[in-house]
Amino acid sequence: MKNIISAFALAWLALGSQAKTAASPSLTAAEPIDNHFIVQYHPDTSPTDRKAHEDLIHATAARHTSYRGIMKKFDIGGFQGYHIEIDPKSVSLLQKAKIIKQIQPDASISISRAVTLPPPLPLRPIVAPRQSTPSDIPSNIRRIPVSTWGQSRLSHRVPGVEGYVYDAGGSTAYVIDTGIRTTHAEFSNGSSSSRAIWGKNFIAGSPDTDENGHGTHCAGTVGGGTKGVAPLTELVAVKVFDAGGNGPWSGVLAALDWVVKHATANGRVGRAVVNMSLGGSKWQVVEDAVTAAVQAGVVVVVAAGNAGQPVNTTSPAACADAITVGAIDAGDARPYWSNWGVGLDFFAPGEGVESAWVGSDGDYASESGTSMAAPHVTGLVAYLMQQFGPHTPQQMRDRLNAFATRGAVTGAGEGSTNAIVYNGNEMFMS
Template identity: 35%
Template sequence: MGVFRFISISLAAVSAANAAQILSMPHAQTVPNSYIVMMKDDTSDDDFNHHQSWLQSTHTHNITRRATVQNAGMRHKYNFHKMKGYSGVFDDETIKDIAKDPKVMFVEPDTIISVHGKVDQNNVPSWGLARISSSKPGTQDYTYDSSAGEGITVYSVDTGVDINHEDFEGRAIWGSNQVNDGDDNDRSGHGTHTSGTMVGKEFGIAKKAKLVAVKVLGNDGSGPTSGIVAGINWCVEHARQNGGTNKAVMNMSLGGGSSSALNRAAAQAVEQGMFLSVAAGNDNTDARSSSPASEPSVCTVGASAEDDSRSSFSNWGPSLDLFAPGSNIISARPGGGSQSMSGTSMAAPHVAGLAAYLMALEGISGGAVCDRLKQLGSASISDVGPGTPTNVLINNGGAKGDGKSPKPSPKPSHPSEPQQPTEPQQPAPGEPSTPAPAPMPPTPQHPHTPFPGGDDFDFDGFWKKYFGGEHWRKMFSSFFN
């Protein structure tokens, strides 16, 4: 009897020593009794299924005995690549039991994630598109290759999207609603705006890419981390079945406190070949305190203003990879027309759209895209913030100088006017820089990015984009100079 008691105590001690960590989130807004559970990488499908069966039995027993949590149990299940896990509402005793399973990596309280703030301002000029195809600020023209993201799918992980907005030309579809509110619409306007910047005919960068709306935030612009992780899981699985993850881009203009679960999910998506653009946050603080912006494998984006300074609200720090236009950005709004918003939420979709554009144009994918964006960008941003390793502003590599190929920027629709976005104009290559009075086709007819008519050939820019080797550059430079 004494030997049996000793063995029992020893096993209990070993179990306690090997118990998974139950993380604390002291500075975050948590969802009462809601948790995210992540399994270890070596957990097999059989192990995971066995754990779920055990969980259902254990949780039912604990709830029946104490009846402390209502409408409880597992809500989301995650299973993609190496990541297995789930979320749900459980009482304290069940959480302690879960943590004792040696296959559990960690348990994290479910927290609230929000859009990264927004500032609305009417009647301001739109400048973001022009800036990413020019070498200097102050231009109003956007030069781009006619491939325009064709063949790439962009996932908007946000508040939903008005997929019927005229700017999407029927290229947007509804994907998934992880909010489970029964409302497959964008009541906030945030997701429609960010999506317009990515793929819109008027306001967008990848004007031929497809868009999939994945709603993870409610009408108030917030939602639980567990639903966002589920949204990432859904995107990866959908991309696998529809063209492949190497032809997929995910934009996440959202964030909250540091979350190991959210960072892990984002990293798994990147490892599967997707490109993730993530807003750095709008608190004028170190982005390392925010998820998923603090995940090293994603492309974390700070916001820039029209004068090429860091936007005053933009987060900074070692996590940042790039800057993109984020102040007073005009894009689509639900129901038609346009509106202006500011935030790193507006900067990230510039990067996502440009990523889709380059993936179609150059055939690159995944983590290589962020590196390519850094190569093409210009060291333009001032006052980047403490510890920020980059001052690179994104550029599509399609123009030099002041980008003379005319494409007047659209202005936001006035609330009292009919909700129709201003039709921008796009000339054929070589036409004069004066905007024509009638709308032109939305993309140049030349199969590659045109250099504005009348400019000298930009040999250095051409060589950097298509070859890059210094030895070959010197050997062949005489042919161009």
């Protein structure tokens, strides 16, 4: 091992002053960041070997190149690696180290952008049939007469029913996004405090607030006081996108790393869920990181994407361990833009979703996209964790599957699981 690392270091000395070249392979639907790469170790690499490898890279970068070397290390359960700035010609030499599983170029990605669509169909009061549902559902049920159509859909077996039926509850939801306007009225505790708190900001030089609106909108759907699926949930802002909704994959990996460590340190494993309404080209490194977060005990919910393509073409939606969510409209049809296919786990409301916005503490906006669908599921996960206690990710997946309304989605897409998430409370309606 020492000889392999030393050979890399010696070669880097010779290559460090050479001209910059384009990285390979590149991402087809994301913009590679020159000279920035994500390096992933093999899972069985010992801490001693990792340290020796990293120490040598640090020393070499400091003495012999104009690049910064290792900028951030990742340790997400079974996923270890680092973000490095390096001469691209040295990457092939780095790949020869037996402890390295893969190296991929860092790239700029974006939030799963909303799409412009007509408003949803009006709600109508109807009598909804009951379906078989698990028997351990709490009976202290509440009903909000006026609610968003998304809230209503999650608490009824059929579309178009007025009111949100739920049992108050929530746990902790991490929103990896553009940040959260934590002072918004949707997140008020009824005093001067807020259920939305600032977690971590991975955008250098940006303020600890949402400059875009996307993250605040998602957070409002997860746990807003009037617009949210889990109105008592603690919301943690993890900022990885700037005012334009753009940021690097390395920031997303750093955010996952931080979330798992934060949830573990604060006793939230089993009661924590992550919302990731974001995506880019198929990128195995981020899928491996999501898998590691799930294996560490954190439920990860991701947007399927808005390209009208199979979910296996984009990450992290293609990750089998994530809960991947497609969109439906108010008539239970999949919009043409919602991704679909094998690996899509559930559908949720994603068209004309009203939630908090960033113009003021009382600002609201209606948005459409799978970015809006995923937070419905994230909120439901947080809600169910509060109602039924800690869940492993697999236990939560099983519960969501047990509750789901089957076969209702029109045009679900070949290979998609035809299941709309449901909170289980309709059986207690009078």
